[in-house]
Amino acid sequence: MGKSLMIVDDSATMRKIIMRTVRMSGLEFERTEEAGSGVEALEKLKTGPVDVVLCDINMPEMNGTEMVKQARQLPTCASTKIIMVSTESAEDLIKQVMADGADGYITKPFTPEKFQEKLTPLLN
Amino acid sequence: MAVAGTDIVTRIAELSDDAFAAFCEDIAGMFGVEMRCERRQMQTLPVRGLRDHFKKLVVVHLSKADGALDGTFHLVFDQGGLFVLSGVIVMLPETRIIEEAKRGSIEDATNLQDAAREVGNLLVGSWDRIFREECPGHQHFVKTSTFIGKPWDKPEQIELQANTEVAVVLYEMAIEPYPPFTCAAVFPTALLDRFGQAKPPAEPAPPEAPNKPQDAVPAKPVEPSAPVVAQKPAGPAAPPKPAEPVISQKPTEPVAPAASGSPAPDSPGKVQAGEKPATARIEAKAVPPQTPQPAAAKDGDIPSSAPADLANGSNGVISPGRRSPSIDVGLLPSELATVEGGVAPRPAGLSFLDSAYIQSVPQPGLAEVLSQRASDIMEKDVVWAGPEETVQDVIAKMQQHNVGYVLIGVNGVLEGLVSNSNILGAVSLYLRPMFAKWRRPQDDATLGVKVKWIMSRPVRTVRPDATLAGMIESMRRCGGRCLPVVDAKGAVQGMVTVFDILLRILESDKSMSWQGRPPQAPPLMI
Numbered sequence: 001m002g003k004s005l006m007i008v009d010d011s012a013t014m015r016k017i018i019m020r021t022v023r024m025s026g027l028e029f030e031r032t033e034e035a036g037s038g039v040e041a042l043e044k045l046k047t048g049p050v051d052v053v054l055c056d057i058n059m060p061e062m063n064g065t066e067m068v069k070q071a072r073q074l075p076t077c078a079s080t081k082i083i084m085v086s087t088e089s090a091e092d093l094i095k096q097v098m099a100d101g102a103d104g105y106i107t108k109p110f111t112p113e114k115f116q117e118k119l120t121p122l123l124n
Numbered sequence: 125m126a127v128a129g130t131d132i133v134t135r136i137a138e139l140s141d142d143a144f145a146a147f148c149e150d151i152a153g154m155f156g157v158e159m160r161c162e163r164r165q166m167q168t169l170p171v172r173g174l175r176d177h178f179k180k181l182v183v184v185h186l187s188k189a190d191g192a193l194d195g196t197f198h199l200v201f202d203q204g205g206l207f208v209l210s211g212v213i214v215m216l217p218e219t220r221i222i223e224e225a226k227r228g229s230i231e232d233a234t235n236l237q238d239a240a241r242e243v244g245n246l247l248v249g250s251w252d253r254i255f256r257e258e259c260p261g262h263q264h265f266v267k268t269s270t271f272i273g274k275p276w277d278k279p280e281q282i283e284l285q286a287n288t289e290v291a292v293v294l295y296e297m298a299i300e301p302y303p304p305f306t307c308a309a310v311f312p313t314a315l316l317d318r319f320g321q322a323k324p325p326a327e328p329a330p331p332e333a334p335n336k337p338q339d340a341v342p343a344k345p346v347e348p349s350a351p352v353v354a355q356k357p358a359g360p361a362a363p364p365k366p367a368e369p370v371i372s373q374k375p376t377e378p379v380a381p382a383a384s385g386s387p388a389p390d391s392p393g394k395v396q397a398g399e400k401p402a403t404a405r406i407e408a409k410a411v412p413p414q415t416p417q418p419a420a421a422k423d424g425d426i427p428s429s430a431p432a433d434l435a436n437g438s439n440g441v442i443s444p445g446r447r448s449p450s451i452d453v454g455l456l457p458s459e460l461a462t463v464e465g466g467v468a469p470r471p472a473g474l475s476f477l478d479s480a481y482i483q484s485v486p487q488p489g490l491a492e493v494l495s496q497r498a499s500d501i502m503e504k505d506v507v508w509a510g511p512e513e514t515v516q517d518v519i520a521k522m523q524q525h526n527v528g529y530v531l532i533g534v535n536g537v538l539e540g541l542v543s544n545s546n547i548l549g550a551v552s553l554y555l556r557p558m559f560a561k562w563r564r565p566q567d568d569a570t571l572g573v574k575v576k577w578i579m580s581r582p583v584r585t586v587r588p589d590a591t592l593a594g595m596i597e598s599m600r601r602c603g604g605r606c607l608p609v610v611d612a613k614g615a616v617q618g619m620v621t622v623f624d625i626l627l628r629i630l631e632s633d634k635s636m637s638w639q640g641r642p643p644q645a646p647p648l649m650i
Contacts, residue, residue, distance in 0.1 A: 013214055013238045020215070021154070033524040047505070087249040108249055109150035 002030020003123050004049075008041040008067065009034075009056040009085070018054055018085065018110075025112035027119055038062030042070055049076045052122055054106070057086045057093055065097045072101040081122045085110070132319050133291050136193075137166050139259060140293045140309040147250035148297070154246075155212055158300040161307075165294040168313060172286045175276040177294060177306060178202050181233055183210075184271040184282045185244035187251065191263030195315040196283055199247055203228060204305030205297060206272065210239035212299055217563040221302060232565075233272045244270045261320060289313045493632040498595060498609045499588035501628055502618030506531055506608070511539055511576035515550055518542055518575050529606045529621060532579045538608060538616055540579030550578040585610045588617055592628060595620055 005022065009015045015034045022029070033050075035041035039062050041055070053071070057064035064084055071077045084097050084105040094105050106118050141163055148159040180203040188196050201209065204225040211221035214236070224232050233240070248267040255262040275282045284290070291311045298304035507530045509518050518530050522544070532540040552567035553559055585608045586595055595607055605622040 011238055011242055013242045017154070017213060017242070024156075031526045033526070034520075087245075087252070109154045109246060111153045 002028070003051040004031040004033075005029040006041060006044065006050045006053045007032070007034050007055075008036075008038065008053060008059075008064070010036055010059045010061075011056075012036070014056065021110060021112050022054075022115050022119070025116040025119070027116060027123065038064065038067030038070075041067055042074070045071055045074055045077055045080070047076075049078075050080055052119060053080055053082045054085050055082060055102075057084055057097060065093065065100055068097055068100045068102050083118060083122075132316050133166065133168070136291065136309075136311060136316060136319065137163070137293045139255060140295075142258060143251040143254040144295055144297070144307070144309075146254050147247050150246060150250050151209070151212070151299070157212060159298065161295050161297045163293065163295050164306075166292070167294075168289060168291050170286065171279050171284045171288045171290055172276060174200070174290075174292065174308075174310070177292075177308065178276070181206060181228065181230065181272065181274060183233075183240050183244075184275060185247060186268045186271070186283060187248050188266045188268045189262075189264075189315075190266075191255075192259050192261035192320050193255070193311075193315065194318055195312065196268070197312070197315060198282060198284070198310040199244070199251070200308045200310055201297075202306040204303060205307050206233060206240060207236070208299055208302045208305060209243045210236040212302075213243060214239045218301065220563055220565070225303065225305070230273060237270070237272060240272060241270045284312070291316055489632045490629065493628050494591065494593040494596075496592045496628060497588060498586050498590045498592075498607070498620050499617070501592065501624050502588075502609045502620045503624060504618040506616060506619045508533060508536075509542070509575060510534055511574065511579070513575055514571065515547060515573050515575060515578065516571035519547060519571070522547070528623075529619065530575075531583075531608060531616060531619070532575055536615060538583055538585070538610070538614070540576070540581040541583045541606065541608065542575050542579045543606060546578050546580060583608060586620070587611070592625060596625060599625075 007015050007018050007022075009018065015036075019032065019034075022032075029052075033044065035044055038055075038059055041053070042062075044050075045053075055064045055067060059067075062070075064086075068082055068084075071080065071082060081103045082101065084094065084102050085108065086094060086105060087108050098105070103122075104118060106114055144161045148161050151157065152159045178200060182203065183201045183206040185199040186196055187199060207224040207228050208221055211224065244267050248265050252265040255265065271282050273281070275284075276286075279286050279288075289312070291313055293309045295307050296304045297307050505525075507521050507525045507527050509521055509530050509532055511532050511534070521530055522528065528544040530542045531538055532542055550573060551570040552563075554563045554567040555571070584598065584602055584604060586598065588609055588611060590607075590609075598607065599605060599622060607620045608616050609618045609620060610616050
């Protein structure tokens with residue numbers, strides 16, 4: 001069964017960059033979708049499960065940490081892998097969001113190889 | 125007038141060398157480009173003197189520093205840097221980047237403001253990393269805003285005064301194959317005078333702090349004629365004001381206080397602090413993809429494994445600038461009776477099938493499948509768009525939901541239908557990646573066409589109790605590949621596409637396993 005991916009970032013440019021990098025990594029997702037905010041992501045996650053969520057931390061309206069907390073309350077997200085995408089320097093934030101239920105993180109600047117390294121285990 | 129010590133300016137310049145080098149490496153790694161940076165000059169001058177170095181449009185990233193460097197400094201790129209860097213990260217065609225780097229207008233720059241802002245985020249992230257590694261007492265940098273325009277007549281727009289004395293470290297930066305451009309790190313000398321007189325590291329910021337831009341960026345009064353302030357929009361962005369410069373604000377994520385972690389390994393071509401040459405040259409090249417190594421603990425807690433196959437995707441070629449002749453039509457409401465009435469599945473429903481197929485060994489259960497109802501097989505989650513939305517908006521929705529059809533209407537009232545074919549017929553051929561080299565602004569303009577001008581109408585629909593055989597007959601007769609399902613009041617209940625029908629037919633053969641959904645959305649067009 002093909003996997004599904006959701007990219008959550010308030011920047012349309014960064015969503016495209018992430019999408020492109022994921023594709024360059026050679027990873028295949030049967031279905032991909034985007035969300036421009038944590039709120040939008042949660043609304044989409046309520047409607048059905050997604051295998052992997054790549055989520056920015058620093059977003060207006062609802063930040064990534066809050067989104068992770070709320071996503072973990074959703075029955076549809078029980079097995080969803082949530083990976084935070086953030087700057088390397090936001091170490092405290094990363095620790096916090098991992099404690100809140102994130103499954104891992106990828107730091108900027110990222111490369112196709114880094115995505116491959118982090119996401120391949122989740123797809124298997 | 126404050127005059128920073130020569131050793132401090134020198135030290136800051138060395139840090140700038142390393143920070144810009146790190147930025148070049150980051151961009152090279154992320155986007156597969158070759159990038160270099162070379163220090164040209166280091167001087168102290170009043171802000172108005174910057175006009176001599178940056179005559180045309182500029183992009184200025186304002187960075188708030190805490191720690192050893194305590195205050196706001198500026199990272200400035202000339203017009204070439206603005207368009208080349210922004211264009212590279214959104215993969216604009218080479219010819220367009222070169223053209224805009226020479227003659228791009230504020231309107232062109234406004235179109236790239238989101239990309240410019242992301243460049244700033246990456247840039248300040250690179251700077252912050254280097255300062256954490258090399259500058260004791262450093263706490264963090266936060267990018268507070270990005271300005272695009274010509275600030276020198278009113279430098280207050282970028283939080284500077286015309287006669288403020290600044291230390292400027294000028295660089296020539298280049299990304300192959302584009303012409304080199306100029307960039308600079310600009311530090312008020314008053315800021316450098318305080319360099320190293322760090323406050324004690326503050327308690328780490330609570331997690332919520334970085335996500336409140338209004339907290340991270342002190343509100344500043346904006347004059348009526350001040351530049352447009354484009355905050356991160358929660359919804360669709362307002363139309364830009366082309367004639368005015370643009371400031372966008374979104375702080376980068378605040379960072380932890382100076383970490384005690386081990387420094388990163390040196391990178392090839394990196395200028396080392398303390399070895400300052402007359403001109404520092406920094407180069408970075410994209411590293412070819414490698415087989416992933418076992419997971420390092422540095423970036424997360426997920427182990428690695430073998431790479432997956434390379435994904436690819438392409439679509440057929442379309443004629444440029446022409447509407448697709450194909451129109452998705454199903455049944456008009458007045459024609460519903462012919463489908464719904466023809467409930468007798470076998471004779472009426474199968475009469476259209478090729479006689480050879482009819483005479484072949486029928487698949488067990490096929491007749492049963494063909495008698496299934498629209499309500500049994502329809503996709504209930506349909507995607508809607510408004511008639512005033514643009515082609516690009518609809519492409520984005522198709523990609524997000526992986527659908528090939530979008531219903532057009534307001535408040536659930538169906539007005540039209542846009543298909544993948546409509547999209548590909550409406551947009552320029554030169555938007556396709558294979559023709560990107562020849563892409564022009566007028567090609568991009570086709571993405572801005574409102575969908576009401578390209579949608580198929582009227583829309584043929586079926587009732588929920590229409591049989592699958594009847595729907596196939598409708599598609600065959602009218603040429604459409606998608607039928608919205610509406611109830612007696614005309615409310616849309618779902619949608620049946622040719623893919624749904626094929627899937628049901630294939631599933632009727634129990635010897636086959638058929639899972640998944642093929643890509644249906646049109647290709648990415650940036």
